[in-house]
Amino acid sequence: MEATLLSSKGRKTELQCSSICIGNLLLVIGALCLRLVPTGCMVTEVGQQKPLRFRKDGEFKILQVADMHYADGKITPCLDVLPSQVAGCSDLNTSSFIHRMIEAEKPDLIVFTGDNIFGLDATDAAKSLNEAFAPAISSGIPWAAVLGNHDQESTLSREGVMKHIAGLKNTLSKLNPPEIHVIDGFGNYNLEVHGVEGSGFENKSVLNLYFFDSGDYSTVPSIPGYGWIKPSQQFWFQRTSMRLRRAYMRNPPAQRAVAPGLVYFHIPLPEFASFDSSNFTGVKQEGISSPSMNSGFFTTMLESGDVKAVFTGHDHLNDFCGDLMGINLCYAGGFGYHAYGKAGWSRRARVVVATLEKIEKDVWGTVKSIKTWKRLDDRFLTGIDGQALWSKSSSGRRRKEIVAL
Numbered sequence: 001m002e003a004t005l006l007s008s009k010g011r012k013t014e015l016q017c018s019s020i021c022i023g024n025l026l027l028v029i030g031a032l033c034l035r036l037v038p039t040g041c042m043v044t045e046v047g048q049q050k051p052l053r054f055r056k057d058g059e060f061k062i063l064q065v066a067d068m069h070y071a072d073g074k075i076t077p078c079l080d081v082l083p084s085q086v087a088g089c090s091d092l093n094t095s096s097f098i099h100r101m102i103e104a105e106k107p108d109l110i111v112f113t114g115d116n117i118f119g120l121d122a123t124d125a126a127k128s129l130n131e132a133f134a135p136a137i138s139s140g141i142p143w144a145a146v147l148g149n150h151d152q153e154s155t156l157s158r159e160g161v162m163k164h165i166a167g168l169k170n171t172l173s174k175l176n177p178p179e180i181h182v183i184d185g186f187g188n189y190n191l192e193v194h195g196v197e198g199s200g201f202e203n204k205s206v207l208n209l210y211f212f213d214s215g216d217y218s219t220v221p222s223i224p225g226y227g228w229i230k231p232s233q234q235f236w237f238q239r240t241s242m243r244l245r246r247a248y249m250r251n252p253p254a255q256r257a258v259a260p261g262l263v264y265f266h267i268p269l270p271e272f273a274s275f276d277s278s279n280f281t282g283v284k285q286e287g288i289s290s291p292s293m294n295s296g297f298f299t300t301m302l303e304s305g306d307v308k309a310v311f312t313g314h315d316h317l318n319d320f321c322g323d324l325m326g327i328n329l330c331y332a333g334g335f336g337y338h339a340y341g342k343a344g345w346s347r348r349a350r351v352v353v354a355t356l357e358k359i360e361k362d363v364w365g366t367v368k369s370i371k372t373w374k375r376l377d378d379r380f381l382t383g384i385d386g387q388a389l390w391s392k393s394s395s396g397r398r399r400k401e402i403v404a405l
């Protein structure tokens with residue numbers, strides 16, 4: 001059984017597969033002006049970006065793109081599509097899907113959760129990255145990306161890839177937090193989403209986004225399999241979360257509860273294995289390829305109390321979302337056509353919308369609810385699996401609510 005699973009993701013794991021590790025392997029986001037107006041949308045000061053903020057209609061929408069696996073564009077074939085779909089299918093189909101998703105959802109932020117390029121098949125990493133992110137860049141919408149385990153397998157190192165990404169147009173991606181001198185990985189950063197312009201929350205982050213480098217492969221000989229989120233990263237998260245929580249609760253207008261946080265990275269945590277079909281929404285069609293060791297990040301997030309959902313990729317055939325102790329653990333499902341997938345099972349993407357509480361007519365407060373759904377790359381970009389992730393009144397308790405699409 002493990003052999004079958006392995007072969008289904010052979011491309012993901014092939015680097016690591018010595019005879020010893022096979023069994024265990026299986027246990028195993030200044031974009032400033034974004035929305036519209038080309039006029040009046042400029043960098044405010046040198047090196048300073050306008051914060052992300054909720055729209056005048058009280059919503060903030062994030063499109064998650066997981067596992068594009070971009071390689072060399074037009075000449076790179078699609079994997080795992082129906083025989084009738086093979087001809088004329090390439091990385092360009094992945095780009096086309098991004099364009100269509102952006103058009104359909106008009107997100108406020110696009111987040112790419114790693115394996116943006118499939119390094120082994122990308123002849124030139126910089127060129128492949130440029131092409132992979134081109135639809136996001138040309139949309140003018142701010143975007144952010146983190147690394148997967150395949151991004152460094154071409155002509156650039158992990159640091160090189162993340163530096164390249166952070167230098168691209170309209171991205172809010174950062175190499176690492178400037179205030180920290182030592183942190184594991186590349187692409188650990190956070191973004192604040194401020195309240196509606198003109199509201200009492202215009203200078204305050206009412207939704208916090210955290211991005212992590214979940215590594216590639218273990219470098220510890222006695223630990224097989226994938227990398228994990230290290231203590232240095234968790235320590236940075238703890239301090240950042242604490243700073244944000246204090247600012248939110250202390251500064252006017254002072255708040256009693258903390259602002260919700262959303263976390264994005266590539267490799268699922270071991271806790272993604274806590275569910276079965278009775279308690280998640282979506283599907284699980286392959287094993288959870290988390291690291292073989294648990295580095296405690298889930299516990300760290302629970303302790304901080306602000307994180308309401310975690311969004312990963314990595315396992316292309318899993319697209320579920322389940323609530324474990326008030327934190328939703330969510331996959332996006334495979335997006336790219338040069339990524340393993342399942343013929344006949346559409347490539348897909350996850351959308352998350354946070355909605356503000358309306359205090360009175362045209363006056364918006366803090367985040368009231370967070371919802372999610374997915375869209376399939378079919379003719380109609382069919383929306384599926386709408387669900388509520390969090391709502392203020394439920395203070396993070398699980399709710400089995402169906403979201404109208």
Ligand SMILES: *[C@@H]1O[C@H](CO)[C@@H](O)[C@H](O)[C@H]1NC(C)=O
Pocket residue numbers: 081085088089090092093
């Ligand atoms: C890939 O794109 C081509 C050109 O637009 C299109 O004809 C084809 O149906 C697409 N294939 C898939 C699998 O979506």
Ligand SMILES: *[C@@H]1O[C@H](CO)[C@@H](O)[C@H](O)[C@H]1NC(C)=O
Pocket residue numbers: 199200201202203
């Ligand atoms: C937010 O900051 C701007 C610029 O400093 C200021 O003009 C505005 O009054 C502030 N808004 C609130 C609600 O504090």
Ligand SMILES: *[C@@H]1O[C@H](CO)[C@@H](O)[C@H](O)[C@H]1NC(C)=O
Pocket residue numbers: 274275276278279323324325
């Ligand atoms: C999901 O349900 C299964 C039993 O069907 C149970 O073993 C598991 O603990 C549940 N998980 C969560 C997170 O509630």
